[in-house]
Amino acid sequence: MLDIEMFREFPHIIRADFDKRNLPHDAIDAVIQADQEWRRLLHATDQLRREKNEAARGIAQAKKDRDEQKAQSILEQVAKLGDEISNMEQQTAEALHNRDLLRMRIPNILHEDVPISDDETGNTTHSVHGTKPEFDFDVRTHNELIEMNHWVDLKRAAKITGSRFYFLKGDLARLEFALQQYAVEFLRSRGFTFVQPPVMMNRTAYEGVTDLGDFETVMYGIEPDKYFMIATSEHPLTAMYMNETIPEDMLPLRLVGVSSCFRREVGSHGITDAGIWRVHQFTKVEQIVIARPEESWNLHEELLANCVDLWNSLGLHFEVVNICSGDMGTVASKKYDLEAWIPGADQYKEVVSCSNCTDYQANRLDIRFGTPGHPNQPIVHTLNSTAVATSRALVAIMEQNQQADGRVSIPQVLRPLMGGQETLEPCSIE
Numbered sequence: 290m291l292d293i294e295m296f297r298e299f300p301h302i303i304r305a306d307f308d309k310r311n312l313p314h315d316a317i318d319a320v321i322q323a324d325q326e327w328r329r330l331l332h333a334t335d336q337l338r339r340e341k342n343e344a345a346r347g348i349a350q351a352k353k354d355r356d357e358q359k360a361q362s363i364l365e366q367v368a369k370l371g372d373e374i375s376n377m378e379q380q381t382a383e384a385l386h387n388r389d390l391l392r393m394r395i396p397n398i399l400h401e402d403v404p405i406s407d408d409e410t411g412n413t414t415h416s417v418h419g420t421k422p423e424f425d426f427d428v429r430t431h432n433e434l435i436e437m438n439h440w441v442d443l444k445r446a447a448k449i450t451g452s453r454f455y456f457l458k459g460d461l462a463r464l465e466f467a468l469q470q471y472a473v474e475f476l477r478s479r480g481f482t483f484v485q486p487p488v489m490m491n492r493t494a495y496e497g498v499t500d501l502g503d504f505e506t507v508m509y510g511i512e513p514d515k516y517f518m519i520a521t522s523e524h525p526l527t528a529m530y531m532n533e534t535i536p537e538d539m540l541p542l543r544l545v546g547v548s549s550c551f552r553r554e555v556g557s558h559g560i561t562d563a564g565i566w567r568v569h570q571f572t573k574v575e576q577i578v579i580a581r582p583e584e585s586w587n588l589h590e591e592l593l594a595n596c597v598d599l600w601n602s603l604g605l606h607f608e609v610v611n612i613c614s615g616d617m618g619t620v621a622s623k624k625y626d627l628e629a630w631i632p633g634a635d636q637y638k639e640v641v642s643c644s645n646c647t648d649y650q651a652n653r654l655d656i657r658f659g660t661p662g663h664p665n666q667p668i669v670h671t672l673n674s675t676a677v678a679t680s681r682a683l684v685a686i687m688e689q690n691q692q693a694d695g696r697v698s699i700p701q702v703l704r705p706l707m708g709g710q711e712t713l714e715p716c717s718i719e
Contacts, residue, residue, distance in 0.1 A: 290392045290653050292668075296321050306398050309405050309614045316395060323388035330384050334377040341370040393500060397649040400586075400623035404613040411613035412626070418597060419606035421630055426693040430633030431684045432564040435461070437695050439716040441565055453554060453569045459716030460707075464686070464699065465572065465679045467706035469547055472574040472677045475599050481545040481576065486525035488548055489516040494528040497654035500619045507553045522546035523673040526577040527650055534657040534666050541580035541588060545676065548573065565680045566638070574676040581658065582648065585670035589645040592674040593625050596641050599676055603700045605685050606630045608637055622647045627675075629685040640681045643674035687713075 295303060296317070303317050344366050347359075404413050435441040440461035446454040457465055473483055495501060495517050501508075509518040519525055526546045535542070550573050565571075576595060578588050593609065600607055612624040627641035648668045651657075659666035690698040697713040704711060 290389070290649060291395055291398070292648065292652055293324060293388075293392065295398075296324060296392075302398065303395065306396075309399055309403075310396065310617070311407055311615065316391065320388060320391045320395060323384065323391050327381065327384040327388050330377060330381040334374060334381055337370055337374045337377060341367055341374060344370065393496070393653065394502060394619075396617075396619040397622045397647060399614055399617065400645070402611070403617065403623055404611060406613040407615040409613070409616040411615055412610045413613070415609040415611045415625060416597070417608045418601055419604065421606045422632060422689045424632070424691075428632045428688070429691055429695065430564075431566070431631075431687045433633075434687050434691060434695060434697065435564060437715075438713070439719050440713070443564070451569075453567065455565055455568060457565075458718065460710070460713040461683060461687075461716075463707060464703065464713060465683060467703045468677055468679050468682055469572065469574060470706055471703055472599060473545055473547060475602070476543075476545040476574075476576060476595060476676060479543075479595060481543040484526060484529075484544050484546050486519070486522050486529070486546050486548055488519050488525075488551075490519055490525055490528065491516060494531055494654075495524065497531055498524045498527050498620075498650050509551045509553065518551035519548060520552050521550050521573055521673075521675075522548035522575040523577060526575065527579075527671050527673065528654055530579065530656045531654040532656075534659055534661040534663070535579065535669065536661060537581070537658050540658055540669070541578050541584060544577040544579075546575045546577060548575075550678075564684070566684050568680060571678060571680045573678045576672075576674045576676055578672040579651075579656065580670050580672065582667070582670050585645055585647065585672060589623065589643070589672055592672055593643045596627050596643055596674055596676065600627060600629070600641070602702050603682070603686070604702075605689055605700075607640070607685075620644070620646050620649055622649070629681070630689065631685065632688045632691075638681075640678060640685060641675040644672065646671045646673070 291303065300317060300321060304314055307314055307317060404411050406412075429437075438459075438461075440458055442456040442458065446456050477483055489511060492501070492515060504520070508520055510516070511518065523546075525548075526544050530542075550571055552569060554567050554569060576592050578585075578592065580588050597609065607627055607629040610626050610628060612621075612626055617624060621644035623645050625643040626639045627643070628637035629640045630636075631638050647670050650671045651668045656669050656671070657666040658669050686700060687697050690700070692698060692712070695715075699707055699711055699713060
């Protein structure tokens with residue numbers, strides 16, 4: 290969330306940002322009014338405390354003067370003030386909670402380079418990579434490829450779990466493991482520390498990394514323990530340092546996480562989202578950086594370069610787009626998407642999101658840097674980027690590297706992790 294001082298000192302910046310997003314200013318006004326009410330209650334409570342302290346000092350003098358009646362009167366006044374203070378403290382705490390609930394719904398301030406548009410049609414092309422594959426045979430979709438080669442079993446997964454889950458089998462399952470290992474080692478070579486996070490988080494931590502009001506509908510909750518299954522390892526890895534001050538010489542922290550991810554993916558989807566493209570459970574390799582504010586924009590470009598280099602090394606054709614204001618979520622200040630060419634769909638489809646969240650998550654999580662134990666240390670910036678969402682990478686590899694007989698050529702860099710094998714062979718079991 291935005292620092293409260295933004296609403297007090299620079300509300301015009303927030304209003305200008307809302308104009309870019311084509312949003313009314315009501316939510317901003319609500320935060321400002323709630324903050325004023327909280328400050329009014331806080332001041333009134335402090336006044337009552339001073340009044341109580343001043344009254345209490347008269348008790349000793351009254352007893353010294355042997356004026357028991359006056360001492361008793363003051364005691365009753367102090368007790369009454371104590372009750373009023375307790376009531377005011379409760380009102381003040383509720384006002385603060387209400388203010389911050391409203392503040393959490395205010396989106397991050399957009400970077401000046403973000404294109405302004407009402408919807409995703411305003412996204413702009415940042416760069417194009419690789420060569421679009423050409424085929425001298427009728428192109429198959431990944432759904433057709435996985436069915437003819439028995440690499441995925443959707444029906445049996447639906448039988449035991451539900452739709453949009455799957456069994457991954459044979460060489461395609463081996464390729465998925467190879468992708469994970471390759472991506473992790475690729476990023477480790479660039480200074481990232483490998484971390485495997487928990488796949489469940491509590492509400493407090495989750496509210497620190499995203500707007501649950503928007504996101505909760507696509508998440509799986511665990512009852513009665515009140516946990517959420519993670520939607521991406523970005524969330525636990527960013528929340529890892531919640532309520533901590535990180536020594537400055539540790540920054541920037543570069544983490545690469547691998548985890549299963551869980552999303553409901555509610556709503557209607559087109560035929561190109563079938564198969565293993567849009568599913569409820571998938572594996573993702575994620576980059577996380579926690580940094581000083583002054584270095585975060587250079588690091589954002591570094592994260593993008595990692596993605597571009599990784600996907601280039603797989604020999605795939607893709608483009609990078611700069612996400613516009615109308616397609617931007619709540620948390621990011623600027624975001625790039627990497628979109629791979631999917632021949633069966635005859636379109637580019639998103640496989641990577643690369644975001645600089647500036648201090649938005651860190652304000653909510655209270656992650657600071659400097660000298661631990663010292664008050665009012667500065668807030669960090671947090672950044673995140675997919676490296677590989679393996680199921681979508683598999684789709685891009687299958688469709689771009691398909692052969693006339695339905696086999697699939699394995700990217701050169703993954704062949705050593707596949708025992709030197711050059712093509713994915715059909716699974717022996719149906």
